[in-house]
Amino acid sequence: MKKKVGVIGAGIIGLYVASELKKKSFDVTVFEKQSIEKVGKKSCSTLVSKRIFDFIQIDDDLIENTIKRCLIKFKKKEVVLEFNPEHIVINRERFVLRMIKNAEFNIIFESNRTDFSEFDYVIGADGASSFLRHKLNLKNPGYRVGLKVESNVKDSNDTVKTFKTKNGFTWIIPKGNYTEYGVLEKKENIKDEWKKFNKKGSNLSFALVPQGLVLASSDKYAIVGDATGLTKPWSGGGIIWQLYEAKMLIENFPNFKKYNKEVRKFFLWKIIKGRISNKLIHFVGNHFSFLIPSYIKYDNDFPNFFKSLLNSKRKKPSS
Numbered sequence: 001m002k003k004k005v006g007v008i009g010a011g012i013i014g015l016y017v018a019s020e021l022k023k024k025s026f027d028v029t030v031f032e033k034q035s036i037e038k039v040g041k042k043s044c045s046t047l048v049s050k051r052i053f054d055f056i057q058i059d060d061d062l063i064e065n066t067i068k069r070c071l072i073k074f075k076k077k078e079v080v081l082e083f084n085p086e087h088i089v090i091n092r093e094r095f096v097l098r099m100i101k102n103a104e105f106n107i108i109f110e111s112n113r114t115d116f117s118e119f120d121y122v123i124g125a126d127g128a129s130s131f132l133r134h135k136l137n138l139k140n141p142g143y144r145v146g147l148k149v150e151s152n153v154k155d156s157n158d159t160v161k162t163f164k165t166k167n168g169f170t171w172i173i174p175k176g177n178y179t180e181y182g183v184l185e186k187k188e189n190i191k192d193e194w195k196k197f198n199k200k201g202s203n204l205s206f207a208l209v210p211q212g213l214v215l216a217s218s219d220k221y222a223i224v225g226d227a228t229g230l231t232k233p234w235s236g237g238g239i240i241w242q243l244y245e246a247k248m249l250i251e252n253f254p255n256f257k258k259y260n261k262e263v264r265k266f267f268l269w270k271i272i273k274g275r276i277s278n279k280l281i282h283f284v285g286n287h288f289s290f291l292i293p294s295y296i297k298y299d300n301d302f303p304n305f306f307k308s309l310l311n312s313k314r315k316k317p318s319s
């Protein structure tokens with residue numbers, strides 16, 4: 001008989017895990033607490049590198065813009081990071097609904113299920129405030145808050161603009177038919193930083209951005225995605241790193257010990273390195289900006305400091 005797997009959460013990661021496990025012939029059911037109308041509406045800019053194509057098919061009509069670079073404004077200098085690989089902005093709501101439409105497994109919406117004893121395995125892909133993480137008495141990761149609005153200014157530029165705040169940054173993302181303004185900050189500073197940024201728009205939304213790496217040590221339960229707190233320390237972006245994490249879960253399924261080990265081995269040093277270099281770069285950028293090249297070719301998922309420096313230029317190329 002097929003083994004029964006319960007996946008908690010129909011976000012991008014839960015749906016990806018469920019569809020891959022279904023391909024491996026497990027009997028998969030996804031439990032989602034939101035209604036189908038609300039499930040795709042989570043606050044997320046959904047700016048990801050083209051590495052996403054290695055995991056999920058993204059139809060052209062879901063792509064709102066292509067982003068080639070990021071302009072970081074330090075106090076006295078602007079630095080261009082040329083994204084390598086390029087990024088795309090996806091319409092998250094329609095993307096999640098498309099994944100749901102294509103799903104070949106059962107999804108139960110508006111679920112408030114807390115008892116999963118009938119399942120052989122349970123995967124918590126239930127986001128930053130994960131119910132399963134609490135149930136397993138695991139500690140919470142750290143959090144920042146991401147807040148954004150949409151203005152009706154059309155902008156198809158290929159450059160994201162960011163400005164460092166106390167513990168995070170503000171961003172302006174051209175999304176084709178509109179522009180997104182947002183800020184990532186610690187909870188206690190978010191109001192002040194948002195005021196300073198002073199941007200107006202509609203559809204104000206916010207959500208927790210977890211930070212850390214928390215894994216479940218159990219033979220029946222595993223957590224993945226925002227539930228583990230695995231996001232890039234410099235940007236809070238979670239999708240690409242979490243798809244790598246989800247792939248490790250699927251490849252090792254149901255050996256969760258091996259999954260945990262592989263995730264730690266692959267990501268722990270990247271998290272530590274990311275935190276240190278993020279602090280260092282912003283300190284140097286604001287106080288000794290002459291040391292930083294103006295143009296850097298940059299892998300925004302798996303940066304390599306030395307490779308980036310080799311591919312940097314003191315001045316921005318003219319085109």
Ligand SMILES: Cc1cc2nc3c(=O)[nH]c(=O)nc-3n(C[C@H](O)[C@H](O)[C@H](O)COP(=O)(O)OP(=O)(O)OC[C@H]3O[C@@H](n4cnc5c(N)ncnc54)[C@H](O)[C@@H]3O)c2cc1C
Binds near residue numbers: 008032147242
């Ligand atoms: C403002 C903002 C901007 C961001 N921008 C980017 C970006 O540009 N690029 C990027 O890579 N990342 C970005 N992120 C991070 C990214 O959104 C997350 O890392 C990613 O969406 C996590 O996916 P997930 O499937 O793990 O969790 P989620 O998308 O949070 O999905 C979890 C699902 O579980 C459901 N759920 C929760 N509890 C239960 C329960 N008890 N029972 C059943 N269901 C439950 C929730 O309703 C939800 O649908 C951003 C985050 C924020 C807040």
